[in-house]
């Protein structure tokens with residue numbers, strides 16, 4: 001069985017946080033959970049075995065009124081009578097200095113390649129040169145380390161480059177060891193997790209895949225399994241690795257509820273052919289249309305979608321004689337759906353219990369960025385492993401403020417495909433974590449040719465996030481905005497194009 005990660009990275013708003021996780025996996029073979037402070041707090045209550053904590057960088061200053069703070073419980077955490085080690089990176093270090101009464105000021109700023117010189121031998125800089133090239137990006141600097149801290153390295157501009165409080169086992173560096181330009185960055189992170197925190201290697205894609213396969217084999221015995229398959233990275237990876245061990249005992253299927261995007265049925269079919277085994281597509285346009293066609297309110301659409309989805313799941317399972325249904329539930333889903341404490345924020349269509357069936361959650365300890373790498377490791381093509389997420393109820397919840405009739409779904413499907421094409425052509429699609437395109441059915445007025453017009457609008461939400469729990473709009477370059485507006489507004493049902501760059505919170509990624 002895969003277990004929880006040993007390292008918790010607390011995301012305080014830095015651009016490079018994902019890199020910390022990637023460097024740990026690639027250089028140290030160690031997994032990590034990347035969570036914002038609130039989710040980190042919830043996660044820590046369940047994961048007392050955590051061995052190391054890393055505080056990320058941030059775009060903010062510790063003196064800002066809304067400066068991000070890690071949960072304070074991290075300072076009291078102990079394992080085997082010792083403080084769980086903490087490493088602050090850049091803002092993380094400034095936060096620590098500030099919290100422990102040190103001085104942080106706008107001074108000695110550094111952007112880009114820089115250098116540090118270690119001033120006393122420590123485990124953190126073990127087997128790295130005394131003076132080394134690092135990547136720095138900070139306007140604020142630590143002028144005096146806080147109570148109990150002593151400087152252990154100097155920046156090239158004479159500031160505190162790194163510091164430690166050995167009593168509390170808190171370490172901090174002013175630069176970014178996770179940036180590729182920091183020559184010995186991987187060694188420094190490895191020293192922290194392995195030498196200081198005693199973490200054991202736990203990231204080996206083939207071992208993780210094998211342990212998931214074994215767990216499912218143990219759970220299902222000689223039973224049969226049906227797997228709903230959306231073509232996304234989670235269900236594709238699950239189908240790929242389970243079909244390898246279950247063979248004819250697995251049937252996987254895709255529901256075409258008219259929720260899918262342009263060309264998606266064909267793409268899913270290609271992936272299924274690649275995976276092989278017993279796959280089928282179930283066409284259910286009419287069933288879903290009649291269940292959803294009169295609903296305006298998003299949560300009602302979600303509930304109706306989930307109910308129809310559940311009915312098909314049951315009939316497929318009964319038809320195949322299966323009692324086991326694996327779901328692609330990931331670690332953050334469990335946190336967001338309120339299962340690990342806290343409130344349910346969103347109804348995910350596949351987060352359901354069906355009486356008489358055992359729902360399996362083989363990916364429950366994994367994060368999206370890990371599943372993407374695992375998917376790559378089992379040979380799934382880039383179109384699958386780097387695929388943007390797409391909500392289960394699909395285009396039904398992309399028609400806003402009106403029932404999602406087949407006609408409106410056709411409009412939003414078309415708009416979505418054009419917006420994706422344009423952003424791809426301009427080379428910006430890959431920077432967007434999720435391009436949400438909606439159709440706002442409320443009519444507004446305009447002029448077409450010489451005649452007055454009255455029609456709905458398209459809404460474009462280019463969303464940037466690391467974990468989908470928080471995030472912000474990605475401002476598109478003006479030529480992209482212009483082209484999207486001009487292309488989409490040619491269609492008679494679309495008179496205007498709205499662009500939505502609101503952050504989450506308060507706005508969710510999806511519109512409904």
Ligand code: XMP
Nearest residue numbers: 346347348349389390391392468508509510
């Ligand atoms: P929100 O809107 O909650 O979305 O910020 C976060 C991520 O979850 C996806 N999402 C879903 N995925 N079934 C899914 O499989 C659903 O019902 C569902 N609703 C939202 C959303 O697309 C985003 O990536």
